[in-house]
Amino acid sequence: MTLLTTVFAAIISTIIWYKKEEARVLRVGTLSLMYWGASLMWLIDAVFEYIELGANAFVPAPLDMLNDFYLGLSVVALGLIIWLVIVFIRDPLGVVKNTLRTKRSQS
Numbered sequence: 001m002t003l004l005t006t007v008f009a010a011i012i013s014t015i016i017w018y019k020k021e022e023a024r025v026l027r028v029g030t031l032s033l034m035y036w037g038a039s040l041m042w043l044i045d046a047v048f049e050y051i052e053l054g055a056n057a058f059v060p061a062p063l064d065m066l067n068d069f070y071l072g073l074s075v076v077a078l079g080l081i082i083w084l085v086i087v088f089i090r091d092p093l094g095v096v097k098n099t100l101r102t103k104r105s106q107s
Helices: 002-019 021-025 028-058 062-090 095-106
Strands: none
Touching: 002 021, 002 028, 002 062, 021 028, 028 062
8 A cells, every 4th residue: 555655646746747837846856756766665665575475465454554555645744744845945936035035024
């Protein structure tokens, strides 16, 4: 489930990056690269788990699938947080700078 969750997040973020010009300005490509990296990590993990357990790796218990799904959501959320920090620091649209400038001029 972690692999599926991160692959879906990677696909969605890549489509958004590809379709919208503003997404390129907001560095959605960085977000999509983080998700593709996580997807690659989970794919390698799945391959090694298959080597170790054989076909039993594809028959997880429902509770294990739920835990894996929560882990995948956590990875997606962490990726979003890191991306938001990058966007706020780089401030590609100048929103933070303009807001701070407006607050200084009002004081």
